Amino acid sequence: xxxxxxxxxxxxxxxxxxxxxxxxxxxxxxxxxxxxxxxxxxxxxxxxxxxxxxxxxxxxxxxxxxxxxxxxxxxxxxxxxxxxxxxxxxxxxxxxxxxxxxxxxxxxxxxxxxxxxxxxxxxxxxxxxxxxxxxxxxxxxxxxxxxxxxxxxxxxxxxxxxxxxxxxxxxxxxxxxxxxxxxxxxxxxxxxxxxxxxxxxxxxxxxxxxxxxxxxxxxxxxxxxxxxxxxxxxxxxxxxxxxxxxxxxxxxxxxxxxxxxxxxxxxxxxxxxxxxxxxxxxxxxxxxxxxxxxxxxxxxxxxxxxxxxxxxxxxxxxxxxxxxxxxxxxxxxxxxxxxxxxxxxxxxxxxxxxxxxxxxxxxxxxxxxxxxxxxxxxxxxxxxxxxxxxxxxxxxxxxxxxxxxxxxxxxxxxxxxxxxxxxxxxxxxxxxxxxxxxxxxxxxxxxxxxxxxxxxxxxxxxxxxxxxxxxxxxxxxxxxxxxxxxxxxxxxxxxxxxxxxxxxxxxxxxxxxxxxxxxxxxxxxxxxxxxxxxxxxxxxxxxxxxxxxxxxxxxxxxxxxxxxxxxxxxxxxxxxxxxxxxxxxxxxxxxxxxxxxxxxxxxxxxxxxxxxxxxxxxxxxxxxxxxxxxxxxxxxxxxxxxxxxxxxxx
Amino acid sequence: xxxxxxxxxxxxxxxxxxxxxxxxxxxxxxxxxxxxxxxxxxxxxxxxxxxxxxxxxxxxxxxxxxxxxxxxxxxx
Numbered sequence: 235x236x237x238x239x240x241x242x243x244x245x246x247x248x249x250x251x252x253x254x255x256x257x258x259x260x261x262x263x264x265x266x267x268x269x270x271x272x273x274x275x276x277x278x279x280x281x282x283x284x285x286x287x288x289x290x291x292x293x294x295x296x297x298x299x300x301x302x303x304x305x306x307x308x309x310x311x312x313x314x315x316x317x318x319x320x321x322x323x324x325x326x327x328x329x330x331x332x333x334x335x336x337x338x339x340x341x342x343x344x345x346x347x348x349x350x351x352x353x354x355x356x357x358x359x360x361x362x363x364x365x366x367x368x369x370x371x372x373x374x375x376x377x378x379x380x381x382x383x384x385x386x387x388x389x390x391x392x393x394x395x396x397x398x399x400x401x402x403x404x405x406x407x408x409x410x411x412x413x414x415x416x417x418x419x420x421x422x423x424x425x426x427x428x429x430x431x432x433x434x435x436x437x438x439x440x441x442x443x444x445x446x447x448x449x450x451x452x453x454x455x456x457x458x459x460x461x462x463x464x465x466x467x468x469x470x471x472x473x474x475x476x477x478x479x480x481x482x483x484x485x486x487x488x489x490x491x492x493x494x495x496x497x498x499x500x501x502x503x504x505x506x507x508x509x510x511x512x513x514x515x516x517x518x519x520x521x522x523x524x525x526x527x528x529x530x531x532x533x534x535x536x537x538x539x540x541x542x543x544x545x546x547x548x549x550x551x552x553x554x555x556x557x558x559x560x561x562x563x564x565x566x567x568x569x570x571x572x573x574x575x576x577x578x579x580x581x582x583x584x585x586x587x588x589x590x591x592x593x594x595x596x597x598x599x600x601x602x603x604x605x606x607x608x609x610x611x612x613x614x615x616x617x618x619x620x621x622x623x624x625x626x627x628x629x630x631x632x633x634x635x636x637x638x639x640x641x642x643x644x645x646x647x648x649x650x651x652x653x654x655x656x657x658x659x660x661x662x663x664x665x666x667x668x669x670x671x672x673x674x675x676x677x678x679x680x681x682x683x684x685x686x687x688x689x690x691x692x693x694x695x696x697x698x699x700x701x702x703x704x705x706x707x708x709x710x711x712x713x714x715x716x717x718x719x720x721x722x723x724x725x726x727x728x729x730x731x732x733x734x735x736x737x738x739x740x741x742x743x744x745x746x747x748x749x750x751x752x753x754x755x756x757x758x759x760x761x762x763x764x765x766x767x768x769x770x771x772x773x774x775x776x777x778x779x780x781x782x783x784x785x786x787x788x789x790x791x792x793x794x795x796x797x798x799x800x801x802x803x804x805x806x807x808x809x810x811x812x813x814x815x816x817x818x819x820x821x822x823x824x825x826x827x828x829x830x831x832x833x834x835x836x837x838x839x840x841x842x843x844x845x846x847x848x849x850x851x852x853x854x855x856x857x858x859x860x861x862x863x864x865x866x867x868x869x870x871x872x873x874x875x876x877x878x879x880x881x882x883x884x
Numbered sequence: 885x886x887x888x889x890x891x892x893x894x895x896x897x898x899x900x901x902x903x904x905x906x907x908x909x910x911x912x913x914x915x916x917x918x919x920x921x922x923x924x925x926x927x928x929x930x931x932x933x934x935x936x937x938x939x940x941x942x943x944x945x946x947x948x949x950x951x952x953x954x955x956x957x958x959x960x
Contacts, residue, residue: 289913322940326915427905434912459937463925472930564944568932577933577944601910677903677910677952680944682935 242318244287296598314394340394505534532716555688574667586616601676722758830884842873896955
């Protein structure tokens with residue numbers, strides 16, 4: 235299949251174009267939405283590869299190296315590249331274009347944000363640029379799709395051209411035929427400042443001249459930026475800006491918790507009814523039992539959280555696509571420096587609210603290796619979406635769903651848990667900053683994009699991909715674990731007579747269901763009892779122990795496991811929360827999930843690293859198993875100690 | 885005159901850049917090269933960052949790092 239790469243500077247609308255071309259026909263790897271990995275999709279039978287944004291081909295950070303490596307591969311294979319340029323920052327984009335041209339790659343240039351030009355009554359002389367660059371140029375608005383037909387024709391007819399080289403004759407660095415041309419050799423070397431400056435200055439002068447002829451925009455540039463700079467006077471205000479940021483974050487969590495409650499209740503009720511229906515209609519009996527008490531409660535434990543997770547991704551997506559996320563970097567830089575981080579760490583850290591994996595990978599954008607390592611090791615303490623189901627269920631057990639004015643009590647508790655995750659992350663980053671030795675301090679800069687109304691297509695694709703990734707990844711594990719758990723919890727090494735005898739001799743046999751005794755003497759019951767001495771000081775029994783064990787690989791399995799375990803131990807069909815609320819401590823007769831146990835569990839899940847995928851990514855990003863192992867042990871000890879203190883105090 | 889001495893709303897031309905190769909390279913990539921015209925928009929003291937624009941691009945640079953950038957103020 236023919237392959238075409240999309241290359242562009244950051245904020246050139248490259249991802250918008252990729253979404254427009256490929257729609258839902260994307261393959262985004264395991265973890266969607268990452269800006270630091272290449273993505274691919276199909277358009278008109280052609281594979282479109284979306285590369286991370288890059289300012290020039292002299293790669294500096296790790297994400298730029300991903301793009302540089304891929305571009306050099308395209309240069310070798312002779313496959314074409316579509317260069318996406320931002321119409322209002324044409325100088326930067328064309329500079330990159332001249333570098334691509336010198337690699338002798340078949341190219342086409344898409345000038346995006348036609349709407350910005352129209353808003354300012356600016357006219358781009360496309361013919362002039364085509365003539366100077368000797369390449370097909372298409373003016374587009376990737377938001378509305380204007381220009382896509384022209385691009386389709388270009389791709390179908392494969393009308394890419396290899397432009398005339400600009401400056402590669404300046405260099406004589408070709409190394410024994412290892413590279414296809416001298417400029418590729420220069421890029422691969424990438425350590426000579428003099429050569430870099432010469433290359434950059436020459437190209438800058440060239441493109442300044444081209445832009446001056448094709449788009450005389452200087453007079454209108456201030457007008458273009460004025461709206462953004464005016465808004466920034468308020469949003470970047472020393473006090474108003476911080477208050478606004480805290481208000482936005484508070485609003486996000488209030489919305490996530492209060493609005494999502496309604497569809498979550500519907501889903502919970504629907505799964506309870508479905509389990510009941512299956513239990514009454516399906517035969518044979520063992521299959522009905524497997525489905526209604528194993529598979530359905532387990533899957534329901536994942537599906538129920540789709541509204542909350544999708545809403546969180548949606549709101550974070552709006553912050554990103556409007557340009558506000560970069561402002562959070564601006565206002566937080568000075569504060570984060572106290573913890574050895576910079577404002578650029580905010581995006582990886584906030585991505586950690588969605589999932590640690592893309593967050594850790596996006597730390598590649600950081601120039602400082604020390605900061606990158608600190609972010610990689612501290613980010614798993616940020617509250618990821620997999621923790622959300624655990625928090626949601628435990629918060630609902632502790633706090634009533636009541637409003638004080640317009641503030642939802644459960645939403646407030648959720649906000650406090652997220653804040654606790656942030657504080658823990660910063661303290662760990664501070665500690666790591668003291669431990670990791672490095673004298674290199676790169677110059678810090680921050681790109682501030684203009685404010686835009688979000689491109690809803692991009693936001694919704696991002697929500698769809700990320701939510702799908704959560705459901706599929708978690709769903710696969712939970713499906714298998716639910717079946718295994720059902721077997722372990724439904725079968726026993728003992729005979730039914732033995733269990734009947736235990737039930738009849740049980741001190742609470744009058745109030746206890748037989749199924750509860752069956753569970754206690756099942757394989758799962760024995761497994762839970764093995765670890766019970768270790769977790770008892772935290773307030774957990776063997777049933778919670780089973781959920782802890784199964785969720786060591788992926789924390790989101792906790793709720794599904796609890797749902798399955800308590801479903802098996804109960805004769806009644808009920809919602810997940812209902813089952814947990816009704817669970818009694820057989821010794822005291824009080825609620826099993828009382829405040830002390832629930833708070834202890836919450837704290838355990840705030841701090842524990844229960845995600846094998848995160849450990850695998852940390853290993854990949856650091857090149858050593860040493861870091862994920864340290865990370866796992868440190869977080870487990872932290873989780874155990876804080877949960878122990880909380881339970882003993884409460 | 886240094887970039888940090890520029891007042892809000894004023895424009896200047898970059899005349900010299902000092903510092904290590906890494907610093908020069910980073911500034912160059914972000915459009916801060918000798919001869920570039922920059923405009924200062926905002927500089928809240930609490931955040932210790934200068935917010936400027938050059939060729940349609942807006943950029944934040946830490947106040948401490950602006951010591952590397954020599955400028956010549958342009959009359960409006």
